[in-house]
Amino acid sequence: MGYCLDKAGFDQVLQELSREYTVYAPKVFKDGGSFSDTDRIRYGEIQTIDEVVFDRKAEFSWKEVLLPLSQTLFFFTEDHIKEADLPKKGAVILLRSCDLQAVKRLDAIYLENGGRDYYYQQLRDRVKFLLIGCRHSFDNCFCVDMGTNRSDTYDAYLELKDGRVYVDNRTAAWEATFAARSLEAAAVTPAYVTENTKHVQLPDQLTPAILYSTIWDEYDSRCINCGRCNFVCPTCTCFTMQDIFYTDNGKVGERRRVWASCMVDGFTDVAGGGSYRQKNGQRMRFKVLHKVYDYKKRNGYPMCVGCGRCDDICPEYISFTAAVNKLTAACKEVSGNAGK
Template sequence: MSGNGAEHQAASLNAAGLHRLVEVLIERGYRVVGPTLRDNAIVLAELESADDLPRGWGVDVSPGQYRVRRRDDGAAFGHSAGPQSWKQFLHPPRQRIWAGTRDGTGEPETDGPENEAPRYAFLGVRGCDLAAIATLDGVLGRTDYPDNAYVGRRRRAFVVAVNCTEPGGLCFCASMGTGPAAGPGYDLALTERLGGDAYLVDVGSPEGADVLAAVPHRAAGDDEITSARSEVEAAADTMGRQMPDTDLRQLLIANRESPQWDEVASRCLTCGNCTMVCPTCFCTSTQDVSDLTGEHAERWREWSSCFEFDFTYVHGGGSVRQSGASRYRHWLTHKLGTWHDQFGMSGCVGCGRCIAWCPTGIDITAEMNKMAGDD
């Protein structure tokens, strides 16, 4: 699943065509997941039809705040990132990795990649989140010791990206090089136009071309293509936030002993919200459990956070990072700096979720700009 659609003529869909696209994906056995309105937030959930999309809803975000609001049009994708990312479907928060019995009767149960992982179709993947999936591909998939469960889910996924034309107040994907246009990795990419009445469609894979062929569409005109591309390009200049234009890795190295870490720690609750909503944080821990009789045992893998006090616990020696300042410094330095050393890329895609869902409103772009002397 790669490409940018350059080898295919862009197509045009109307609102009915979007409905049919969802129907076709369901008919082909995919569990279609997309944005929907629930509990006063735009969340990702399985769709029964395109009617479940949050048409006419947008969001207002700022540090530590998130509010849905009514739009004055019927746009289905007229909102920025919500509290969830696609990571939860490819790298689940909790997964059983082994089960067995004391007497050894029967084969141990395992949840492996070939245990029929769901065939997901992701509808509405933004450029930042598409880059996050690519980041997880590098961390969990293309390694010497890949996470086979992740690889199985990813291989079966169909991705419908959405190019952004209205960045949110906390978006900074342009300064991270991940948006607002979707990069490689999609099967189809949509650009929503005319308040949700029309969609420009780019094809990024043979699978995407095959699905599009089953959906009523027409070739897009030159004016439509130019207008849609221009709207996406213009979005790069209306980002709500921006990282400093400097080498972030070197900036963090130079400020390793900065008093700014203690100042941030005075506000940080070390709750781990930022790592839970981050679309690229991948750390896990394992837990062994048994039933009351002790006859059945299971091993579960669960999301973990470097903000947890026990995350770096060493037997007999306690926790390596005992202060909130050291834990925050570790998270930010890894995310923006040493991730490059490990994986050859940044661990941040500029989605802004960590800013919106931090209870005390800590803004990593503000912290980095302050560190760079730009604030």
């Protein structure tokens, strides 16, 4: 059902939703940027529509709302285990089409990849997604080429236009809330990007032979293995486990899972002292091919959603899109070396 609300009316909707949910959206964090006297756009709790940043891309993805950087799974003593309490409220997250497409990727990994992740499922079941329309592309976005510029799996869609808030609601429990504050019924169609300035082209036929291309060698010296690209990515799913033992009793503590990065030292350490992919070029190779080859071979679509945050955040100006666009030449290289 489509509705047109003024800002005051939508703020009342937010107040109503906040009884059951914490509402998150891209917002300005004053002086939170990488440099002094700079701001940062990332996800945080909002109370009003004016707090939402519609005209800039969030530098960090919505994923940090759904999946905490560090999540306590359970507490333990010598004799007992107690599961950690869930947040008292669910979450409503405002995000763009590419990020909503990322939800599909996370679900595939955590819920359909050989079993259901119990802890992810608990959080996922308590989340609603409000789609934000995109009228234009942002720097480094390539969602059109990845086919993620549109999404219709939202719980509600909202767009701010000419001082009015237009909503397409698909959640039955919210109908009365929107209807009571609507100025008028409206036909609301999600806006989406049809053209990006940055483009990627995936080769039609990637094979494991691409592993042996020399294109990965340059990243040995360029990449500093900081892991920022992984942490801002909405589809990276890797984590590590930590048992934290309390100081006053070394047999009591808690188990946490913490985000991990395939680009940092220690990610591939194994029992016995072994460590795989020690060179940064090897790590870049793994990341790129996982996003556009391995995952696609299993699920039928790429893992990358084209948000461009990895390109935005890299302190060494390494471009993921440039790496992908080199794959065609790399295929020709390894094909030419096949008979040697």
